[in-house]
Amino acid sequence: MNTIRTSQEHTFTASDGKELFYRAWLPVAPQTDKCFILLHRGHEHSARLQHIVDGLNMPDVPMFAMDARGHGRTEGPRGYSPSVARSVLDLDEFVKHICTTYHIDITNIMLIAQSISAVYASAWVHDYAPHIRGMVLASPAFSIKLYVPFACEGISLWQKIRGQHFFVSSYVNAKFLTHDPARQESYNTDPLISKAIASNILLEIAQLGKRIVADARAIYTPTQVFISGSDVVVHHTPQHKFYERLSSPIKEKHVMEGFYHDTLGEQNRALVFDKMRTFIENIYSTPYTPHDYSNEDRWSQPADEYRDLQAPASFPKSIFYKITRFGFDTIGQLSDGLKLGKQIGFNAGGMLDYVYRNQPSGRFLIGKWFDKMYLKTPGWEGIRQRKINLQNVISQTIEKLRAQNKPVFIFDPAAGRGKYILDLLKTTSADHVLLRDFDAQNVKAIQEAVRENGLSEQVTGEQGDAFQVEKTASVTPKPTLAVVSGFYEIFPTNEGIKKSLEGLSKAVEKGGFLIYTAQPYHPQLELIARTLRDLESPDKLWIMRARTQGEMDFLVEKAGFVKQSQIIDKWGMFSVSVAQKQ
8 A cells, every 4th residue: 555645845055045845744654864956857846756765665765856956946047057066066966965964874875866966866876986875777868869960060060159048848749758648638737847947957867867878887875777678868878888897786677668758657667666775675675885986096907997008008099199299399398388298397386386377378370270279178177177176175175164163274295386376365364374385496486485375374285205104294384174185196006105195194183184185087098098198207108097986985984084065077087075083
């Protein structure tokens, strides 16, 4: 017998101050350790998930669902969000709100998502590595069937011409979503359904889907995937590729023949709910066990990828990269950025300063144009966004320390030239800042910048090795905020990182904070590894190993810190996280 539950209506405030509406279906039977977060399809809203609550018929399980930005009863332009990254961050903050408000351990959370929201769910698990129990994804919209040739290219061009986003109306008719006449009718008559979607979201969701499918290896969360056999809204092939690439040993896939896109709202959805219940019960039948990342730097797909990049490129790629490298070393030297990279290494501190300035320069008009293209590459755009995110997170953490009446003692053991913090100190104050770096030239640049900006009483620059545990641990005064930015990403193995984090754990006082960055993904790893010089030697190329967010968080947690929050750029390349010393 089904137990019908009605939802309670609430709102929560996101980190940017926006209020998001959500529904809570609280247990009507003694509560178990399960908790479900339900995510609605594109164009829809949380009230249209009632049939999932009813169909699962699990009265002891609390279930929650929010109206995503631009949908349902959440305020704002219909179909619009500032970015897909903001929407994924909303999910992260919603889950944290639910866990805090209803006293639920995040390891008991199960995600149930469909269509576009299944892409957001996958992105959250990939980019934020939350310790949730598992996820169920129905008809994930990794690649939407737009039917019109070059639709994305046309939308992108028109958006550039307009200089802002615009809205695109969905072509999808209810009769192509489900065979259920009642669901069709409710879709057609629901006043809260909006057929519009902002052009920026349509373009970004396409890129997000490609990225998550390409890098699904980073996902260790138990996952159940449903693919609708007669889906005319999204492509099947990326769904199968995503499933095949998942690293989770606990995964299962079901192709529902004859089903349309609204898999969980189809006429025969009871077949899906039966499979979901079995999967869910099996997942919760054993205690939560997180993935062990101890040997990730040796035995993992990112480690294999790193070893592949150390080997010569195969033909015809090898010819392409030789020509590219030759171009960089000859006519490319008209670009000041490419010239500087050849001199000091593309991952040197001086190069970061050049990238931060973002002012194309070079010999003649063509050299300046080369430089403009160089500075616009995805990696450098991500680096500039990382600096913005890092400064915002540092400012927020300083405010938190001030609110707790604690001194602001900032320490960076590998600061490079420290530009991120020196620029921030023009508008934000700290009681004391210690910037160390192993490179004497970087330390000299820090000290000169400190003098020029009149920060001598506030900032100290000195030489030091971030991998020397005791030297790091003996810092005085004891830092209340340690920052490590863009440093750990340089090293493919974890031994040195473990030593650095051990030293920081000993240095930072209890209750203090660690802000750290990670590079879980980069779209140009091979191009960089085959063409750009490393800072260590003119004969050595810059080969990076992507370190998944889960791996980086694991190292931080092992050192005695507990992760509190995170932000990541819209490309999924560079994250900034905050952890607290226990």
